[in-house]
Amino acid sequence: MARAGLTVTLVERATFPRRKVCGEYLNSGAVAALDRIGVLNDVRAQAFALHGVRLVPPHAPAVELPFTSGALSCERETLDAILLRAAVYAGVTVVHGRVEDVLRDRGRIDGLWVRNDDGTAYEVRARWTVGADGCGSIVRAAPASCGIVGSGRALRWAALHGIRRPRRFRRDVRRRGRYFALNPLSHDMTT
Numbered sequence: 001m002a003r004a005g006l007t008v009t010l011v012e013r014a015t016f017p018r019r020k021v022c023g024e025y026l027n028s029g030a031v032a033a034l035d036r037i038g039v040l041n042d043v044r045a046q047a048f049a050l051h052g053v054r055l056v057p058p059h060a061p062a063v064e065l066p067f068t069s070g071a072l073s074c075e076r077e078t079l080d081a082i083l084l085r086a087a088v089y090a091g092v093t094v095v096h097g098r099v100e101d102v103l104r105d106r107g108r109i110d111g112l113w114v115r116n117d118d119g120t121a122y123e124v125r126a127r128w129t130v131g132a133d134g135c136g137s138i139v140r141a142a143p144a145s146c147g148i149v150g151s152g153r154a155l156r157w158a159a160l161h162g163i164r165r166p167r168r169f170r171r172d173v174r175r176r177g178r179y180f181a182l183n184p185l186s187h188d189m190t191t
């Protein structure tokens, strides 16, 4: 939006770089998206290239599937820092604060109510408000009169970042109806 000439304010409560629970896998669609926004070279320079996937079903032989297009794994701390830097470079103003509510005017959102770390609260007025605030989104929770529909789907995922790459799979984690994935971050570490 900033590149298109709009004045953009990004309100973020976290201090970057920050940890984010994630498998840290970038599939070919994500890689293509990073290319479109012009940050792929920066990401690739700090990522680990993935050439395929090895599926290990509980009661069948393992299958290896090569990727036909590139996939990467990249630590979220690194990826998010690159994206934030690109936004700032494009002219986005980054404001550190917690969004507490949306501002409404005749059934439409026209900005945000933001609180700083020191407790002061203020309004950020905007013609358009984009809720990019993750699975606990304040913006998505705004009343239906604002025309927003949320999925409300419960998350049942967990991730362990930067563990030493195991040599063998343990049988007891391969439960029916569940799976886990090892995503290499380097030659000896995995998520």
Ligand SMILES: Cc1cc2nc3c(=O)[nH]c(=O)nc-3n(C[C@H](O)[C@H](O)[C@H](O)COP(=O)(O)OP(=O)(O)OC[C@H]3O[C@@H](n4cnc5c(N)ncnc54)[C@H](O)[C@@H]3O)c2cc1C
Residues within 6 Å of the ligand: 011, 012, 013, 014, 020, 021, 022, 023, 024, 025, 026, 027, 030, 097, 098, 099, 100, 132, 133, 134, 135, 136, 137, 138, 155, 157, 158, 159
């Ligand atoms: C265990 C796990 C593993 C995953 N593995 C992968 C994977 O391998 N590959 C993949 O592509 N995806 C994976 N995902 C999904 C991926 O992490 C999410 O889809 C992605 O992070 C969502 O991006 P987002 O921008 O919507 O939200 P987020 O990345 O959560 O970003 C939301 C941002 O908004 C900020 N924010 C939130 N609330 C407020 C507020 N009130 N005020 C101000 N700022 C606020 C947060 O600090 C954060 O920076 C995984 C998810 C989980 C849970």
